[in-house]
Amino acid sequence: MRQPETIRQAIKALSKLPGIGQKTANRLVFYILSQHRELGQEISDTLLQACTSIHLCPECCNFTDTDLCPICTDAERNRNIICIVESASDVEAIEKTGVYHGLYHVLHGSISPLRNIGPNDIHLKELFNRLLQNPAISEIILANNVGTEGESTALYIARLLQPSGIKISQMAHGIPVGSNLEFADEVTLGQAISNRREIERPGS
Amino acid sequence: MRQPETIRQAIKALSKLPGIGQKTANRLVFYILSQHRELGQEISDTLLQACTSIHLCPECCNFTDTDLCPICTDAERNRNIICIVESASDVEAIEKTGVYHGLYHVLHGSISPLRNIGPNDIHLKELFNRLLQNPAISEIILANNVGTEGESTALYIARLLQPSGIKISQMAHGIPVGSNLEFADEVTLGQAISNRREIERPGS
Structure with a gap:
């Protein structure tokens, strides 16, 4: 038996997303069809909305739905x-x-x-x-x-x-804050040593 | 800075799917917006299509887009x-x-x-x-x-x-075909022993 064409199309489309294979797409589509049709509708609507309304800010090339993006128009920014x-x-x-x-x-x-x-x-x-x-x-x-x-x-x-x-x-390379030395890889650890910073003396 | 509303809505909708959290949804939406808008359109269209055209077969309750599902109408089936x-x-x-x-x-x-x-x-x-x-x-x-x-x-x-x-x-419980005995859990192994089958003698 072949799946209904519409189900196969939906699975095919979802499985084109990164990290989502045929099996996951299958599971997602059946999840939506089983008891979550309003979610299917919501995903459909919001994706379409995003794809049609979002464009690149002509200044910084960030995604925006306004002429210039909120950061480029923000007078407070440096x-x-x-x-x-x-x-x-x-x-x-x-x-x-x-x-x-x-x-x-x-x-x-x-x-x-x-x-x-x-x-x-x-x-x-x-x-x-x-x-x-x-x-x-x-x-x-x-x-x-x-x-x-x-x-x-x-x-x-x-x-x-x-x-x-x-x-x-x-950007500075070094050991992530809160991480242990022993878990850092050699390159990170090497960079952290090369880029070491002198601690300012209190009161100096 | 807040994300454009349409992006946030799309992320929110996708993150309601099982196994897809906020971060994955974020990645998927940005993937679609970056260079795959036609994929966003395709997912939107096919999901909507599936949600509107698929109903339950009145006979077997399987998903179908025809009156009765292909299995229930198949004269060849037992x-x-x-x-x-x-x-x-x-x-x-x-x-x-x-x-x-x-x-x-x-x-x-x-x-x-x-x-x-x-x-x-x-x-x-x-x-x-x-x-x-x-x-x-x-x-x-x-x-x-x-x-x-x-x-x-x-x-x-x-x-x-x-x-x-x-x-x-x-359905029969037992050791999956092609699997090693040592990897089977105790319950499966126990069932496989209890439900053992006599091998038919060749020529008998």
Whole structure:
């Protein structure tokens, strides 16, 4: 017996999501059909809504449903510093810390010759235009992901921006807060030793 | 900064699915928005389609998009035997074996006093009506899931059907094919010993 065509189509669509295989998709669709049809409706509606209303902010390339994104229009933010991230979810993660008050630039990917993604396939042109139009920008933080692709993208941007004289910084590598030394991998531990900081003496 | 409302709604909806938490939902929505909007559209369309077109077969309670399901209308199937399963995906699993050629009855759940699910909350009434209207049915296979709820549901059905004189059978428990003895749990191993079968002598 073959499944009804509509069920097979729904399973096929869901199984295209990352981390969701045929079996999980099967389970999800049957879960929805069994007793949660209103959830199926809700997922359908909200996904469609998101896909049609969300576009990239013309300034920072972050996802937004307004003309400019809320961060680019926020007068309270420090407009002299831009943090470059790979994806919109990185913006989320940094915003949650509450530590950073500058602007962002979302690349939506990293340079990867293996996957045939060149500098023109990520939103670098928008970054350089932005820097040209805003001479007030004095610092760029490279917050690309760790790994070959992220690091080579960061290096590429750093080299291109070097002649501009803009200060370029990078996220600190080291032992995660609250973690034990023995659980840190060698590279992290090595970086943590190389980048050690002098403790300021109290009262100095 | 708060995420655009439409993104938050989509994340909230997806995170209601079993096994998908806030973080996974976040990742999935950003995956779709980044470079896979046509996939978002496809999931939205197919889920809506499935939720609106799929209903329960009035005969066996399996999911179908036709009046009666393909199994109930198939003249080739043995109409004297009904296999009772908990969910439509169990039908799928049994059909894939190609061993069973009878009919099914999908309960869509099992009796669970703890979760406040009584005999009237699963499709038992439809089963009994079916048995009353089809005196030709000579065997019922109880293929409920293993576990307290599944087994007590099977017991409940078996007790109710006992006076009818219909043959009631159960799936065999034993060592999975291709598995090593040492990896089987004690209960399975015990059942495999108790239910041992005599090997027929060649030529006998």
